[in-house]
Amino acid sequence: MSSKRIGIVTGASSGMGRDFIFEIVRSYPDLDEIWMVARREERMRKVAKRIPMAARIFAMDLASGDYSLLEEELKKEAPEVKILINSSGFGRYGLFLEDDRKSQTDMVRVNCEALTAITHMVLPYMKSHGRIINMASSAAFLPQPKFTVYAATKAYVLSFTRALKTELADRNLKITAVCPGPVATEFFGNAEGSSKLWYKEMIMAKSKKVVKLAFKDCSKNKDLSVYGWSIRGFYVISKIFPHSLLLKIVGKLNSKDQV
Template sequence: MQKRAVVTGASSGIGREFAIQLAARGYRVTGVARREERLQELLNALPGEGHGYLVADLSEPACVTAVADSLAAEHCNLLVNNAGYSCFESFHESALESQDDMLSVNCRAVMALAHAFLRQSRQGDALINLSSIVAFLPTPAQPMYCASKAFIASLSECLWAEHRKRGVYVMGLCPGITATEFILTAT
């Protein structure tokens, strides 16, 4: 039976590459992102059949619920929590709403989707949460981004310790600066 992978933030960058590589390895991929046209382009680029996508803005609770419901509706072998949000400006000068949206995407959505995934996971399944090297290297003009990535790294370690006995693998991936669209388009 074909394995199923769900990849958030699949419309570009690391998420897109995860989706392509997983499809090439035989996974049936469901990409999740805000930009439907980019998801359609991804779908056309994936090798194999049975792939799909969900248009979802993970700063919106209803969208997070819809993705979590999809995880509960059909077994998922691998969840890649990759969607991310950042504000490149001084904390005290930024809009509080921007900081809250970042927490919604980088922390609340990661937590909710990890929870939904782990409730249905079986031995051999895996959860990959995208953190960042900045989880360990605080950076000026990015205090909330760094803090949110530290949350993801810590949550991932705790979930690994909790679920390894069940044979469910959890990893917090902490890449360094990567040449992706995210760096160019983060607010």
């Protein structure tokens, strides 16, 4: 009997992860199942009801360091994973020392450790033409005071994704890091409470558009997907100008929490 063909999406309960599910359903109508990972089970059930594809729900806290639920199922089913989307993640805005230590270190666990562990456990189940999309961020391009740990975790995701792509070049996989600027999802509610940075509000992108471009860029096997002219401009600036200078500017912008 041939193995099931599946897609796996972390961060499936909201935002871009949820939009990736709809995109997978459109682009991979022949998949047998889609596996969804996040904490909010009820949210994932709602998403599952909206798609014409069998879904499995893995209610997991990725900050716990325990991925056994997913790992055991992979071992049991030995599916062919056609696509993996690592979208789970969160950011905490504010001064590093003013936040509690667990929140800051959980960011590293969810954004970096879980993404690394899940990629490591899924890769043996991928064949040629399999795809991996990792959600990094434009925060990966430059350190960001008051988004200190978050930006560092996303720099990790970008570096990890690019190096892995090169390492695995002969496996004929498509691997892309997605680096959007601000996107209208629940992310900012979680990251900044009631305060929002005015310049982020100005360039806020729609989740569906970012996801569509990410899918397209991955199908072209691009290592990087950057949505919007302003963020592409920021990428170029971060490559040209000294980071010591840019950090001063970002530090000033982030010092004014205003709508």
